[in-house]
Amino acid sequence: MGAIAVSVAETDARLIERTGRGDRAAFEELYRRFARPVLGMALRQLGDNGRAEDATQETFAAIWRSARSYRAERGSASAWLYTVARHAIIDRARQRTEAAAQVPDEASAEAGPAEHAESSWLAWSVHSALERLPERERAVIELAYWSGLSQAEIASYLNVPLGTVKTRTRAGLARLAGILEEVRE
Amino acid sequence: MSDSHDLRDLVGEDAGAEELERLREVDALLRTVTPPPPEIPASLTRSVLDRNVIRLPNRRRAVLAVALAAALAALSFAVGRWTDDDGFDARAAVVMEATADARGAAAVIRLGERDSSGNWTIELEASGLPKLRKGDSYVLWLAKDGEYAATCGYFQLRAGSATVRMNGAYRLKDYDTWVITAHSSQDSDAPTPWLLKAPVRA
Numbered sequence: 001m002g003a004i005a006v007s008v009a010e011t012d013a014r015l016i017e018r019t020g021r022g023d024r025a026a027f028e029e030l031y032r033r034f035a036r037p038v039l040g041m042a043l044r045q046l047g048d049n050g051r052a053e054d055a056t057q058e059t060f061a062a063i064w065r066s067a068r069s070y071r072a073e074r075g076s077a078s079a080w081l082y083t084v085a086r087h088a089i090i091d092r093a094r095q096r097t098e099a100a101a102q103v104p105d106e107a108s109a110e111a112g113p114a115e116h117a118e119s120s121w122l123a124w125s126v127h128s129a130l131e132r133l134p135e136r137e138r139a140v141i142e143l144a145y146w147s148g149l150s151q152a153e154i155a156s157y158l159n160v161p162l163g164t165v166k167t168r169t170r171a172g173l174a175r176l177a178g179i180l181e182e183v184r185e
Numbered sequence: 186m187s188d189s190h191d192l193r194d195l196v197g198e199d200a201g202a203e204e205l206e207r208l209r210e211v212d213a214l215l216r217t218v219t220p221p222p223p224e225i226p227a228s229l230t231r232s233v234l235d236r237n238v239i240r241l242p243n244r245r246r247a248v249l250a251v252a253l254a255a256a257l258a259a260l261s262f263a264v265g266r267w268t269d270d271d272g273f274d275a276r277a278a279v280v281m282e283a284t285a286d287a288r289g290a291a292a293v294i295r296l297g298e299r300d301s302s303g304n305w306t307i308e309l310e311a312s313g314l315p316k317l318r319k320g321d322s323y324v325l326w327l328a329k330d331g332e333y334a335a336t337c338g339y340f341q342l343r344a345g346s347a348t349v350r351m352n353g354a355y356r357l358k359d360y361d362t363w364v365i366t367a368h369s370s371q372d373s374d375a376p377t378p379w380l381l382k383a384p385v386r387a
Contacts, residue, residue, distance in 0.1 A: 024285060028378070031233060035225045043222055053229045060233045123218040130221060144195060146220035151194065163197070170196035173208045180211065 012077035013070075020068035027067075030081075031060055037127040038085045041120060045089050055092040059085045078183050082124050129179040137172030140165050231331055234378060279363060279383045287365075287380035289313045294325070294363055294383065296353070305353040307337060311365065312346035314380055320370040325351065327360035327385065334360050339368060360385045 010029065018026035038059050042052035062084050070080050130138050143154045144165075151169075155162040192205060192212050200208070281292040290313040297306035309325055317323070325337040338351030354360070365381040 028234065031230070035230070035233075036221045039225060039229070040219070040221045044219060053226065053232075056229060057233050119218070122214065126214055126218045127221040141215070142220070145215045166195065166197040170200060170208070173196065173211050174204070176215075177207050177211045180214070 012081070013072045016063075016067050016070045016077055016080065017072070019064065020070060027060075027064055030063065033131050034081055034085075034128060035060075036131055037124050038081075040127050041085055041124055042089050042092070044120070044123070046093060051092055055085075055089045058092065059088040062088055076183065078125065078128055082121065085124075086120075125180060125183055126176075129176050129183065132179055133172050133175055137168050137175060140168040141172045141176070144169055228331065279386070281363060281365065281381040281383040283313075283381050284379050286378040287313070287315055290315070290381055292365060292381050299355065300352060303355040305355065305357065307351045307353045308348065309338075309340065309351060310346070310348045311340070311342070311381070314342060314365070315367070317341070317367055318369070318371075322368050322370070323365055323380070324368040325363065325365050327354060327357075328362040328364050329360050331362075357385050 010026075012030070012033065015026045015030045015033075019030060035056065039052055039056045042055040042059075043049070046052045046055060063081065066084065070077070074080075130141065133141070139158070140154060143149055143157065144151065147154070149157060151165050152162055155165045158165065192209055193200065195212070196205075196208060276298070277296045279294040279296070281294065283290040290311070292309060292311035295308040295310070297308065300306055307325075311323070314323060322339045322341050324339050326333060327335040327337065335354045337353050338349065340347050340349040340351075361384065363381075363383045363385060364379050366377040366379055369377065
């Protein structure tokens with residue numbers, strides 16, 4: 001099977017530009033694509049559902065306000081969105097009475113700030129890419145990697161043949177590879 | 186998933202070496218990162234979208250639409266209860282406010298008598314709503330705390346406006362907001378933005 005072409009109706013950059021012009025449909029599509037990555041990053045860093053949801057709201061309010069300032073020539077759309085989210089989450093973290101400016105992405109005594117930033121960016125990239133998969137491919141990949149279920153159990157859970165699970169996993173991984181390559185470019 | 190799993194187990198035996206190599210990189214990444222959160226809570230989506238609706242610039246047209254609808258309702262009630270051409274006997278009227286998703290839209294809900302089941306008869310007059318996809322319709326419903334609570338009825342516009350009769354739940358005080366949204370015939374669970382809203386005053 002060859003590489004699957006990545007089909008994206010509208011690029012993230014174009015959606016940000018449209019949002020900057022007050023296009024609400026573009027903003028909603030950005031929300032659909034990035035709500036889970038933003039909430040995921042907020043949860044990892046803030047460790048609390050309520051505050052993570054607040055940070056997610058603040059992130060999208062900031063995207064709406066500042067989309068006009070986005071310049072595609074200065075960097076990728078995903079990196080811009082990541083930075084906006086990062087700032088909103090850090091601002092929320094600073095509001096903690098415990099005075100912790102930032103909670104690491106994953107609890108680890110060894111990893112330093114650079115490693116945390118790297119793992120945070122990796123998680124962001126992968127989670128964002130997952131959101132662009134067709135639902136049936138995203139579902140099998142998330143189940144395969146994070147549910148603890150075997151392929152046979154996934155097939156039973158989704159009520160589809162085992163071969164279908166493998167086909168969808170293969171297609172999803174290929175598509176994911178294409179999206180991640182696109183983000184790196 | 187076990188770290189020792191073979192990628193071939195996941196994708197099947199017929200993947201070639203070159204393809205496997207490409208997939209192996211993604212496979213490794215997926216095993217490195219933490220899982221994404223489960224689905225986004227509906228309350229968060231609503232908060233994000235409503236909050237940004239409020240901040241949208243140029244609300245002038247929405248304000249004008251609401252003002253026009255309010256003026257029409259006031260005029261209708263200036264001489265007491267309104268009995269329209271079709272004989273609908275209105276006891277109260279609610280002017281709905283357009284959100285940024287339906288600038289220029291307007292609607293008035295007229296509450297009539299209770300029907301034999303104790304539900305309120307409603308006449309809804311709406312206009313200027315955004316165009317629907319083929320087969321879709323609008324829906325008037327009641328919300329409580331920002332969440333769906335009860336459906337009053339579905340409708341479509343003819344030549345940009347509609348006057349339709351429907352029924353409202355008999356205990357209006359159980360709800361806090363009248364809402365009009367679009368209803369997708371393809372995906373009834375699809376999230377749709379609020380187009381018009383008004384507080385319930387039971």
